[in-house]
Amino acid sequence: MNVLTILMLFCFLKPIKPEIYLSNLNATCLRCICVGLTNCNVLRGCENEYCGPFYISRIYWADAGKVVFPDDNPNRENSFSDCASDYPCASKIITNYMIKYAKDCNDDNVIDCSDYAAIHLNGFANCDVKLESLSHGRDFLSRYNQCKLY
Numbered sequence: 001m002n003v004l005t006i007l008m009l010f011c012f013l014k015p016i017k018p019e020i021y022l023s024n025l026n027a028t029c030l031r032c033i034c035v036g037l038t039n040c041n042v043l044r045g046c047e048n049e050y051c052g053p054f055y056i057s058r059i060y061w062a063d064a065g066k067v068v069f070p071d072d073n074p075n076r077e078n079s080f081s082d083c084a085s086d087y088p089c090a091s092k093i094i095t096n097y098m099i100k101y102a103k104d105c106n107d108d109n110v111i112d113c114s115d116y117a118a119i120h121l122n123g124f125a126n127c128d129v130k131l132e133s134l135s136h137g138r139d140f141l142s143r144y145n146q147c148k149l150y
Contacts, residue, residue, distance in 0.1 A: 025098050028148075029113035030091050033120055036144030042087050051084035054120070056093055064096040094120060103127065117144060 034040040037055045050057050058080050061067065066074035068083050083089035098116050101124035105115045118127040121140060131137030 024110075024112040025095060025102075025116055029116060030094060032113065032144050032147035033094070033117050034087070035147040036117065036140040037121075039143065040087075042085075045085060046081050051081045052090045053087060054084070054090045054094060056084040056090060060097060061093055064093045064100070067093045067096055113148070 031040065034053045038044050038053050040053050042053050044053055045051065061080050061084060066080075067089060068074050068076075068079045069086070069089055072079050072082070074080075083093065094116075098119065101119055102111050103115065103119070103124065104111050105118040105127035107128075115127065117140075118129075118131060121131060121134075121137065122129050131141050
């Protein structure tokens with residue numbers, strides 16, 4: 001083999017970091033979290049520092065890696081609110097956050113949509129707090145559980 005062939009093989013055999021995939025964080029889970037939060041109102045803007053159908057804060061967005069639209073700049077003034085107000089872009093924010101912080105919040109030995117919902121509502125450090133005990137949690141759970149039935 002000549003040097004060029006060896007270099008070409010090295011390029012093709014070079015390990016590529018695969019994208020992390022959370023099997024239980026799927027389209028149904030994201031939709032039900034969205035329904036639980038805002039009835040998935042995609043026309044919802046920003047209110048009290050929280051934006052979009054998933055009710056995402058700027059701090060959450062930054063912690064998730066400042067996801068923005070392709071070719072956008074996270075330093076642009078409205079990049080956060082534009083992404084958080086768009087369902088697919090906001091879903092990517094949540095996915096990134098869950099990749100970073102996913103854990104079994106309810107001690108059932110499975111990381112599933114219930115855990116992702118608790119992490120999203122309470123933050124990863126407080127995800128073990130029962131949603132039923134929170135005033136906003138009861139409304140969320142009612143809509144979320146109804147969504148999960150379908």
